[in-house]
Amino acid sequence: MRDRPDSFDEGLLRPALGAWGIQARTLEYAPVGFGDYHWVADGRWFVTVADVRRRSFDGLRLAMDTAAALREEAGLDFVVAPLRATDGTTLLRLDRHRWAMSVFPFSDGTSGEFGQEQPAEDRAAIIDLLAALHATPPPLSTPLRPLELSDRAGLEQALQESRLSWLGGPYSEPARELIAEHTGVLRRRLSEFDRMAADSGEPVVTHGEPHPGNLMRSGERRLLVDWDTVGLAPPERDLWLVARDADDLARYADATGRTPSLAALELYRLRWALDDVAEFVAWFRSPHGRTPDAEESWDGLTGTLEALAAASPEGQVLPVDHA
CATH class of the missing domain: 3.30.200.20 (Phosphorylase Kinase; domain 1)
Structure with a gap:
């Protein structure tokens, strides 16, 4: 922060x-x-x-x-x-x-930023790390990461109260207006999430957020940081943030013997977006100021809602939108 x-x-x-x-x-x-x-x-x-x-x-x-x-x-x-x-x-x-x-x-090295486009060779290196992680027997302490939205109740409440005044800070009312404008989109995407979540697949040890911001390059080595979301979940929980084309998915399948599900990739993409909206809305309904982190959250909310509103072909592995 x-x-x-x-x-x-x-x-x-x-x-x-x-x-x-x-x-x-x-x-x-x-x-x-x-x-x-x-x-x-x-x-x-x-x-x-x-x-x-x-x-x-x-x-x-x-x-x-x-x-x-x-x-x-x-x-x-x-x-x-x-x-x-x-x-x-x-x-x-x-x-x-x-x-x-x-x-x-x-750790002395450099990391990227969330949403940064990665060249094919970097994606290949991350996929190799994930294949090794997913093949590792889970430690006894490994938490379960069920396929559910982290604050669905808060998001549902915000949708119900989008016609009332929101208090908290300078972004509260603009956020309320934006949510009111996208209420139909959000309700449709929540219903879509519920339909898609019926079959989530066999769990493995996943990192949870292997995006460029959590990948550190130290010389020729690549390191994964920020393990607070590690847990048992289908491999697509990680892969949707990395895989961009059929070659990426084939590399993972060759390394693990497991073919990723295109539907599950899209499901985890949708889950991430809805979780982001819920987090940003909770931020703007709470006391806040016009700070750099609040500005970043506002950009994230507007970008995520735009992405949710845009129609995406079912099952297509799309670029990361915005967190």
């Missing part, structure tokens, strides 16, 4: 790093990513703070434990996993209700 977290005492970080045996001399805020908050300690450690009101502490702990097990026990060296504290845990509560922290080794 580019905005620093509200109501967070950054003075908690240095004492908390002691749980990892780290006595940090420097601690610099890193305005990267979207969702969590990050600092770099002494240029050696990447500190991530999550708001566990938005997702459960226990669920995030399972994800961090799974990423650590994938690297330590399964030997997947492309997994940028959290370091274990001296007591063996991967996630530490910073207070009783809201904030939790994990620590990663600082």
Whole structure:
């Protein structure tokens, strides 16, 4: 996030790093990513703070434990996993209700951006990583990732209340007007999601968000970061973000013996878009200002609604729209 977290005492970080045996001399805020908050300690450690009101502490702990097990026990060296504290845990509560922290080794490399178009050779490299991940027996800590919308109730409520005033900040009323304009589209796409979700396929260990923003290039190596969404789900949960043509799908099939489902690819694309709309709407119905993160969310909401409104041929593997 580019905005620093509200109501967070950054003075908690240095004492908390002691749980990892780290006595940090420097601690610099890193305005990267979207969702969590990050600092770099002494240029050696990447500190991530999550708001566990938005997702459960226990669920995030399972994800961090799974990423650590994938690297330590399964030997997947492309997994940028959290370091274990001296007591063996991967996630530490910073207070009783809201904030939790994990620590990663600082990886020197470059990453892309969500929605960035990738050349065929880069897609091939990511597909090879995903094939290795999907073939790995799941660690005991691996959470299930059921095919459901993360905040469907909130989105349904917003649709019902799109004729009422929304309060919260400068984007509240524009967002309400935009949702009111697209109510029919959203209801149709929700119904489409329900029809398509009947058969979701056999689960494997998936990353959840293997887009260019979570792919780091370090020399000739490619690393996957941001494992908070790792979990058991059909492989198409990952593949829709990477595969762009028949050659990509054939490469995955050759590596795994499993032919991806075009319908499932489109289903996960639709799920991502609807989840994004729900998240952006919740943001704009809550207190917010005109900040860089709010502006990015507004662009994401408008772009996603435009994509949902556009007719797409059934089963076609389309480029990523907007998150």
